[in-house]
Amino acid sequence: MSNLYIELTNFTEWLLGLVAALLDWTKLGFLSDFGEWLQTAPVVDFVSTLLVAVIFLITAMMFGLCFIWQERKFLGRFMDRRGTQVGFLGFFQNFADGIKVVLKEHIVPKDSDHRLFEMAIFAYLASTFMLFGCIPFSDNFYVINVNLAVLLGVAIFAFGPFSILIGGWSSNNKFTLIGGMRAAAQLIALEIPLLLCIVAVVVLTGDLSFVGIVTWQEQNIWLIVPLCIGALTFFIAAIGESERIPFDLPEAEAE
Numbered sequence: 001m002s003n004l005y006i007e008l009t010n011f012t013e014w015l016l017g018l019v020a021a022l023l024d025w026t027k028l029g030f031l032s033d034f035g036e037w038l039q040t041a042p043v044v045d046f047v048s049t050l051l052v053a054v055i056f057l058i059t060a061m062m063f064g065l066c067f068i069w070q071e072r073k074f075l076g077r078f079m080d081r082r083g084t085q086v087g088f089l090g091f092f093q094n095f096a097d098g099i100k101v102v103l104k105e106h107i108v109p110k111d112s113d114h115r116l117f118e119m120a121i122f123a124y125l126a127s128t129f130m131l132f133g134c135i136p137f138s139d140n141f142y143v144i145n146v147n148l149a150v151l152l153g154v155a156i157f158a159f160g161p162f163s164i165l166i167g168g169w170s171s172n173n174k175f176t177l178i179g180g181m182r183a184a185a186q187l188i189a190l191e192i193p194l195l196l197c198i199v200a201v202v203v204l205t206g207d208l209s210f211v212g213i214v215t216w217q218e219q220n221i222w223l224i225v226p227l228c229i230g231a232l233t234f235f236i237a238a239i240g241e242s243e244r245i246p247f248d249l250p251e252a253e254a255e
Helices: 004-025 029-038 041-078 093-103 114-132 147-159 157-170 174-205 212-218 230-240
Strands: none
Touching: 004 029, 004 041, 004 230, 041 093, 041 114, 114 147, 114 157, 147 157, 147 212, 157 174, 157 230, 174 212
8 A cells, every 4th residue: 555655755856857967957967966875775764755755744834823813713603702813714713813823932941941841842742733643534644554543643742741740840849840740640630531532443453553543433433433432532621631611621712
């Protein structure tokens, strides 16, 4: 089965070959040598991996934007108001808020452990984006397909609470430490029902690969039918893991 990496490798070989041909057309020796170097296997693999990472990063960010937009529109209807109005159906309100966040001043507490404080932020973001590399979005759109992909995803997923706890502790403030412990406790507690639902899926399919689980559903039945209670439990626990309403006590955006 071909996957995204193979398709992008073929595209990268074609693109670098085109660049090498243009460099060779200049009749300059050092440019021709550089073009030949661009077509070597290590360079092709590096560029292909970089393209896969960029595509999945953009995909993950777009998923987040769509979910936030849907949540805002639904909450607006629940509260008998229109919700976001910037751009088409209010979708560009997310981009406006993103620009506002980027332009804000980056403040680090004076007495904090600067390295741990910064590292905790990037570690939490990295664990979130790494999960998208394990998820097969289609037959040809996935990054990795290992036999123990489920265990890998669970291990990455479990890293998030520790990043939050480290961030609260590194601030050198008792209130941020209490808040970090509260948020980490909620995430760790909700991982238990999530893991039980995942175990039920693995036991029923007999496969620890996400691609294998999807293939099993194609050949048999959608797992949401026999595991309807588990699917509902997983959905509720996932809302709690993402700290959205009504499980937004660690953030409390409305307050």
